[in-house]
Amino acid sequence: MIKNSIHIFFLTSFRDYKAFWLKTILSILGLILSIGLVTSVFIFVDTIEKNLNKQDLLSKVYPSNYITHNRGGLKNSEIRDILKLPMISHGYPFTKITQEIQINNKNYISHILGIDSVFLNSVIQDQLQLSNESFNNADLFLLTNKIDSNKRVSITLNKKKLKALQIYSSDFSIPTLVMDISDFKRVYPNILIDRFYLEDYQAKEFTSISFTDIILSKQTAQSSRLSDSFFINLKFIGIFSIVISSLLIYLFFRFIQKQRLLIDQVLLNLGISNISRRLVMAIEIVGFIIITTIIGVSIGIGMSQLGIGVLSKTINTLYYSISIDNIIISFNTIIKALLISTVSVTLAISPIIQTVEKKLLHCHRYFQWLIAVTFIIVSYWYLLTSNHIKWVAFQSMISLLLLIFFCTLIIISLLSYFFKNQSIKSFIMLKTASFYIRRDIILSTIMVVAISLACGLFISMTIFINSFELSVKSWIVNSTPMDIYIQAKNNSIPNPVALSDDDINNIINHPGIIEARSISRDRIKINGNPMILTAVPFKDLFKEIQVILHNNKPTSSNDIFISEAALNKLKVSVGSKLTIPTRMGDITGEVAGVYTDYASELGVITISKKKMKSLYKKNFQLHGLALNINPKFKETLFDSFSHLLIQTNKQLQSYVINTFNQTFALTWVLASISGIIALFVLINMLSVLTIDRRVELTQLFTMGGQKKHIIQLIFSHSCFIGVISVLMSIVTGLGLSWVILKKITPIHFGWNIPLTFSFKPIIWLSILMVLIIIVTSYIAFKHVWKNISSEKRVYESIKSSYFIN
Incomplete structure (x- = not known):
């Protein structure tokens, strides 16, 4: 039976795939790229964790x-x-x-x-x-x-x-x-x-x-030092790629549903049993899963290999000195990709989902509106109120997806109803296109949502990175008012390296020094949370830190200032008492203010230099000096202390911004890939949509429709879907940006970053989408017109209409 089913598959389904090769290739390629993006995200995560989990020679011998x-x-x-x-x-x-x-x-x-x-x-x-x-x-x-x-x-x-x-x-x-x-x-x-x-x-x-x-x-393992904050962007992109992949698979199987119904009818008339027909479908599904998984995983491995240099630089920028020479491809990554394809295909062909879809389409109009409005209200409310630390990304994503889906559904319904009642002759093809869209409104909505998610993911990543970059620029410029900054060459916030006493004395006594300020650091732990303790002179403190909350009292040497990340972890408020345990004793004081600090997601606590020096005594060290100098002595100062890391404020600002860019280089790579996928999904959907309407277009041609009517219908159909997709892509991008900056980032990083609208990527993506709509529609028209004008296609359209109806 299996052998016969394979023969039937090659005589029926495979033959149709060959006949509609363009439709098949376009549908599969979008899915393959999405699976490739998901795979590359999984590989990056596995590679980072594997390298950070690798024990060195010393840690292997000690007990646990x-x-x-x-x-x-x-x-x-x-x-x-x-x-x-x-x-x-x-x-x-x-x-x-x-x-x-x-x-x-x-x-x-x-x-x-x-x-x-x-x-x-x-x-x-x-x-x-x-x-x-x-x-x-x-x-x-x-x-x-x-x-x-x-x-x-x-x-x-x-x-x-x-x-x-x-x-x-x-x-x-x-x-x-x-x-x-x-x-x-x-x-x-x-x-x-x-x-x-x-x-x-x-x-x-x-x-x-x-x-x-x-x-x-x-x-x-060392990876415990690398919090989930770094992985959140990778995982968020991965989850959205999974959703896009699932939608593409669903659309693919729904697009070929008409052809499958025709094949089933022919097989039934030939006396082929239900078991054989189901085996043919199973062969088709298994083959589809295997092909997309193998090619998608291979592309994901290739993209990961190309991005290994960016990955290594990103991790080392985050103060983890590891050498990443090869990517790690775990068996779980392949299984995950296979499961994504399998689950998506299962849902796509599930008769339950299609039955629910048909029932919703045939239920009363008022009930349809009640369902849509209810889901919009519930998802919007849940999007605003979900604050669970562990599941905030997942909850926000589900709420946003439901909100986007039902908003798109309502917009398509309203526009279809509007064009349905138009009597203007120039709108006749647009009216016809809206009829076809309204007939398969849920399928059309899923198509727009798939395009919107792919394009919106790219828009949101660009807005997120640009907002973060502007905030970091503002912070570092305001935090570095002095002329020169000096520290040990390997000094970092997680691993402070002190300046030697000789260097400190030589710097302070240098004839070119007008003013000197110092900074001292120590690693501490409060309630199990590792943090950074810094001590600076409190004179002119507000020239160096951006205070966002303050008790409006005169500053004393016993006051404590904490960063946003520390505030998020400690759950304290301005005016409350805070005890800081250090290796030299406790420091107790009042939280006088909260300030912006993007230097570390661990959380930074700032006290006065006087307070730390009195407690640490002989163990008090300086880890950095900020200097105002006489410009005449700048060159000699740099020459005298070349063994240290000595930078002007402009150089330090540039260094921090470059560090930021390196940190988000991996996110930029994945965002760019998502942008490419977004544009390809648009080409894919519009092309397949036009090819799928081949029967209707042929029928229009047989009824006397001219070439101009065919091209008007194709462009009307594409523009209807395309314009709504552009609109919803912008809405989706802004919504995702809000979720990332206002829901995920404050919880995982502790930073409240202002959402800065970046219109440039939105404008460029919108222009590209419009151009793609025009070019794709024209190419699709040329392909379709060549086919529908033949006698064979006219006969096929009549036969298809007979069997399907």
């Missing part, structure tokens, strides 16, 4: 459980108290700092690790495969991927000269100095222990009830 201090570090006395517990017999200390050190009399930014001697042996001997002789003769080890041979180097740490064995390891892009924890404490006596690792069996028995701010944690 560790004790840490809520303030950021453990004192020696606290570790001794932990070891006194009956369930704790031993543990493994670990600490890490990042600073500039001298290697063979050259300055390098390096990580410095202090680890337990047990694991030092394991790391060096077992994993780096050193000989016992080399290991026994070395006290320090410098791991780096910059060399390919082992040799000893001289190291200067905290003004102490030491020797280290240099070892090549591809896992260490930044030079990493490894030493025994006891040696580390001798060099850096004031540095606290970051983590105290416990064996798993000890961790199960450990309780921190008797300790204040001592917590037991489990070592997680």
Whole structure:
């Protein structure tokens, strides 16, 4: 039976696909591109997570459980108290700092690790495969991927000269100095222990009830530092691509439904059983799923491979020093693409959906309007009120989709009704086109929604990125009023690197300095939320920060200012008391204001330099200096401190904006792909729409319609759908922009970014859509006219009308 069904498929459905090859190719290509976009998004996400989850040589040997201090570090006395517990017999200390050190009399930014001697042996001997002789003769080890041979180097740490064995390891892009924890404490006596690792069996028995701010944690992958905020744009684009793919599949099967009905009628007249006919349909569906999935996944892999450079630059811009050389293609990605195609096809051919569609079309007009208006009101209300942190993107997307669908349905209904009642002769073809559209109004609505979603996704991404860019530009310009900014070359907000005392003294005492302001940073954790603590002089504070909420009181050194992201995480208000736990003690003060800061999504808390200096004492460090200088000394200042990162305010502003552009480069790539898909979907839909009306156009020709009537009907039909699509694309783009900027971004990033309308991409996309409507309609007319003017097509149209009706 299966063999016979395959023969029937090639004699019927496959023959029709060959006859209508243009219609088939256009329908399939749009779906393939959408599946390719979805696949590339999944591959990018898997590649990032895989690289961030990759453990380095050191993290592999330590146990998974560790004790840490809520303030950021453990004192020696606290570790001794932990070891006194009956369930704790031993543990493994670990600490890490990042600073500039001298290697063979050259300055390098390096990580410095202090680890337990047990694991030092394991790391060096077992994993780096050193000989016992080399290991026994070395006290320090410098791991780096910059060399390919082992040799000893001289190291200067905290003004102490030491020797280290240099070892090549591809896992260490930044030079990493490894030493025994006891040696580390001798060099850096004031540095606290970051983590105290416990064996798993000890961790199960450990309780921190008797300790204040001592917590037991489990070592997680590096990707936990990369929050869902970065992935939200990728996943949002991916979800919308899935919706577009599903709509394209649905439209494809509905467009070929007439031909399938004709084939079924012929097979039934020939005595072919229902089982055989269903097998033919199953073969058709399975073949369609396999072809679109294989080609779509292949295109997605190709797009991902082309974008790997952009992906690597984007992640490294976000302070994660990883090397992405190859994309990661997981089996789950292929399964997801297959499921998308399978579920979409199943829904498209489901008789239940088509039955519901027919019932809605034949129910009373007032009931139809009641359903549409009800869904519009409910979806609009839910769109405004949905604030669930985990599902806000999904809830907002569903609400927006329903709103767009029913608004489009009402617009098409009203316009069709308007042209139906027109008696002007010049509107006769437009009136005829509106009749065909109104006859299949739900199908026409789905077509417009598919075009609107594809085009709207591109518009929303451009508005989102442009709004973000303008906000970042305004913020960085207002935050950098001084002439010169100096910091260590590898200093970053998540990993602050302090300036040396010698550099600070030399800079401040330089004859060209008119005014100097400093900034100090530390990493803290409040209620489990990692944040950045900064300290600056409060004099002229409001010249450097954009305060959006303030208590309208005179500023004192005990006040606390927090960023929008910190406000979102801490759930505090202006005027409330806030206690900040640090490794040196608690800081308590009043939240005096909230300010804009796009430097970190972690959240930034700003206190006065005076407050931090009094608490940190000897551990107080400066991580950056802002200077007003005499222009005559600018060149000598740059030459004197070339070993530091020294920038003018214009250079710093340009650097931040370039960093922003690199961060969103991947989003731009995906947005551009969605824009290409959007235009192709428009070409696809209009072409297939015209080809699908071949029977009606042929009948019009047999009734005496002239060439001008045919072209008028095609252009009227295309313009009717096209103009509504352009309008709804703009509405969809603005709606998506609002969802991203006002619903998703505040929850995931904590930033309230003003929505800035960018008319340029909207205008260009609208112009392209209009041109595509004109060109596609003309090409489709030439193709259709060549066919309908033949005697064979006239006969086919009469036969089709007989069988279908």
